[in-house]
Amino acid sequence: MDGTQDDLLPRGMALLWGIDERQRRGPRPALTIHDIGAAAVRIADEEGLAALSMSKVATALGFTTMSLYRYVDSKDDLVLAMLNEAYGAPPAGGPRTQWRPWLIHWCEANRAALVRHPWILQIPIGEPPLTPNLTGWLEEGLTALHSTGLSEQEKLSSLLLAEVYVRGQVQLMGAFDTPAAKQGEFGYAARTRRVLDPDRFPHLATALASGALEDDDGGEDEFRFGLEAVLAGIDRLIEKRVAG
Incomplete structure (x- = not known):
C-alpha cells in the first residue's frame, strides 16, 4: 500500500x-x-x-x-x-440456513451489545464505522441475506432498517427505564389513569384498561413485535423479487 x-x-x-x-x-x-x-x-x-x-x-x-x-x-x-x-466479533452460532432466523440472531446480538454499552448510542455517526469487527458484523448481515434475491442495495438497505430499529428501540426503552417508570402504582399507567378523560381519549382509555401500558418485561415484547414487523416487510420485498 x-x-x-x-x-x-x-x-x-x-x-x-x-x-x-x-x-x-x-x-x-x-x-x-x-x-x-x-x-x-x-x-x-x-x-x-x-x-x-x-x-x-x-x-x-x-x-x-x-x-x-x-x-x-x-x-x-x-x-x-x-x-x-x-x-467485538460478529455473532457466532445461531441458525444459518434461513435468512430470517439468521437476521433475528444478528439483531438480538446487536441489541445485547447496545444494552451492555448504552453509551454507544451517544456517539454521533458520520459514516458506517470502518473497523475490523464492525465490518465483520456488516459481512455477517449481508451473508444472511445472500440468497434472498434482493439486490445488493436492497440487502444493505434492509440491514440499515434493522439496525435503525434495534438502535431506536434500545434508546427508547432506555429512556423509559427510569425510577418513575418503575414505581408500580405510582408509575406511568397509574398517572395516566388519574388524568385520562375517556370521552376525550377513548382509544387510549381502551388501551389503558387492557393493561397494554403496563410493561413488566423490560420491553422484551415490544422488541419482538417491532422486529417481527420489520422482518415481515423485508420478507414481503423478498417475495416480490422472487416472483419477478
Whole structure:
C-alpha cells in the first residue's frame, strides 16, 4: 500500500487493521490499539462517555497521555477503537440456513451489545464505522441475506432498517427505564389513569384498561413485535423479487 492510500486511514484505523504493524520494525510495542480501546470501554461503562479523555485512558493503562498519540491521532480515533472492542466479533452460532432466523440472531446480538454499552448510542455517526469487527458484523448481515434475491442495495438497505430499529428501540426503552417508570402504582399507567378523560381519549382509555401500558418485561415484547414487523416487510420485498 503506497503513501497516498495510507493517508486515507487515520493512524488508529490503520492499526486496527494491522497495516502500520506490518510496516513497523523493531521490538513489539508494550501497548496496542486494542488495549487502548478496551481501557476506554471500561471507563465509559463505569463513568459514562462524558468522562472519557485521552489522559484518563492513559492513566488507566499506566502510560503517559503523549504515548497514546503513537496509536491514535485524536479522540475520534479513540472512539473507533472503543466501538471495535465494545461490539467485538460478529455473532457466532445461531441458525444459518434461513435468512430470517439468521437476521433475528444478528439483531438480538446487536441489541445485547447496545444494552451492555448504552453509551454507544451517544456517539454521533458520520459514516458506517470502518473497523475490523464492525465490518465483520456488516459481512455477517449481508451473508444472511445472500440468497434472498434482493439486490445488493436492497440487502444493505434492509440491514440499515434493522439496525435503525434495534438502535431506536434500545434508546427508547432506555429512556423509559427510569425510577418513575418503575414505581408500580405510582408509575406511568397509574398517572395516566388519574388524568385520562375517556370521552376525550377513548382509544387510549381502551388501551389503558387492557393493561397494554403496563410493561413488566423490560420491553422484551415490544422488541419482538417491532422486529417481527420489520422482518415481515423485508420478507414481503423478498417475495416480490422472487416472483419477478
